[in-house]
Amino acid sequence: MARHYSTQEALDIIMHSDCEDGSSSSSVDYEADTEEASESTEDASEVGTDQLESNSDSSETESGGEMEEAAAGWTSKNGKVLWSPTNTETLRYVPAARSLTPGPTHYAVARISDSASSFALLMTDDILQHIVSMTNLHGRRSIAEWRDMDTEELQAYVGLLILAGVYRSKNESTLSLWSEKSGRSIFRATMSHRRFHQISRTLRFDDKLSRLRRRDDKLAAFRKVWDMWTHRLPMLFSPFSDVCVDEQLVPFRGRCSFKQYMPKKPAKYGIKIWANCDVKSSYAWRLQVYTGKAAGSPSEVNQGMRVVLEMTEGLQGHIITCGNVFTSFALAEELLGRKLALFGTIRRNKPELPPILLQARARAILSSTFAFTKTHTLVSYIPRRGRNVLLLSTKHRSPDVSDEMKRKPVIIKDYNRCKGGVDNFDKVVATYSCRRRTNRWPLALFLNLVDISHYNAYVLWTSMEPSWQQQKPYRRRLFIEEVGEMLVTPHIKKRGRLPRSSAAATMVSDVQGAAAGPSLISERKSWRQCHFCMDRRVCSTCCKCGKFICKDHSLSICSPCST
16 A cells, blocks of 8 residues: 655655635536446545544655655556656647527527517427427327317416416416416416326327337327427527536326436436536536437447437537536547546546545545646545546646635636536526326426426527616516416407406406407306296306306307407
8 A cells, every 4th residue: 555755755746735715515426327326436526525633643654665666657557548646748729719609599689679579489380389289199199078179278388387386386286277266367267277188198109000010119198399399509509618417306206117216316216317507607518318228139238428429419618517527538539529528536447547546545635646747637535535636628737726725726726616517507496396196207307398498588588688677686587477378368358257256357357458448258247046937046247247147148259240
């Protein structure tokens, strides 16, 4: 076991940190898959969680053989990479020019005029029309009294889902949402509970009879909508310099051939999505559903490398942050060829690592050991006794250490700053989520799609109008509520009958009255006998004289003829 010099004695061999760091230790952990959990190393989120310990007794005399080895460099475990303890031969990092201007694209800026239009750029008419046609097709086959749905009704359905999320009612029964006592008037004003439940049961995203075989494409039931939607994400926004690649888990416990078990995630079971998010805004720039390995095929080799390369395609001059599930020496080299830098935690079982960086027991607490090639930097940091945090970077080319209490290397500080891009995206999406309990995984993915759409729309709108509701600390909630109300309003204007609830009936009358003057539908008052036949108790009244009338003594007339 290698012994460790004091700072003065081993200055040319091992780079010690000589200052302290007091940054927050509340950063979020990255997680590996279940099959790889046994190989996981200490994440950088644990860096700085221990108290400063005395290391005055950690200095020992090192053998002359180790001195010569350090002077000659450190060879990796596979013998293919020679690491140097100093950065004298390391090239200076010069970031490439970014190919994309950060922020909303010109395409998005030209088409966004309000909050609803920013959401419409993601939930386009083509997507809605496809869902409407597939839902009507399934409805005619399965429900005898099915009434065809149009695009406005689907928008109203999505608007009610969004409003249920903004009211924190995603786990509340729909009967409670439509209740006259405990619910909200806007639900009853938009559509009946029976119709909402009918749409939820019938909602489909493809034709089951003409669907490709599941073994050819496990995502076939949702593939067309997913591809049409994910194609829009890079068209509307360009990320800033730092992006983060990680995984999102959509909670789902029903039957699904590619359902994943991830014990470190809050939901534990669900559908895994690879995500590439902008660190500054957490905008979801590219997403990819993980459908597992194909039946009968061997396990995928270098999956993490393949995922990062696909998720960063089209970027140039950006800096990629990822966890130890993805980071490898080969990936860093490949990204350098694409003019992209990489830094992230790396597992200790990687063959490109030198064995000396894996030793932790004889090392001083809060000490850092660096290793360099011409374009790569490795750091081994000891946050507490027996723990070793390893990071690889092609952006950082010098042994810089912060001058605060915990003496963290600058690589770790930058990693803790950038690694939460996807984790923050998960948090903000779940805050006002419209997810509802379902046994159909395509519907679970659609609800997650709606959540991501209204968050990305919020990023687009506030990037273009930074002063909008700036004084309000809850302006995202105001944005989502405004989008939901704009989606349901066109359908409320088309309602032919008032709901039974007086508050909902008043809301419908106000919306229709504001849209087209006085409504022909009068507000429901009370139950009385018909003024003409005196045989039936009715609640409908004449819009002109106000007398109570039954169906036999009433006449239906359209709005143009009434003027």
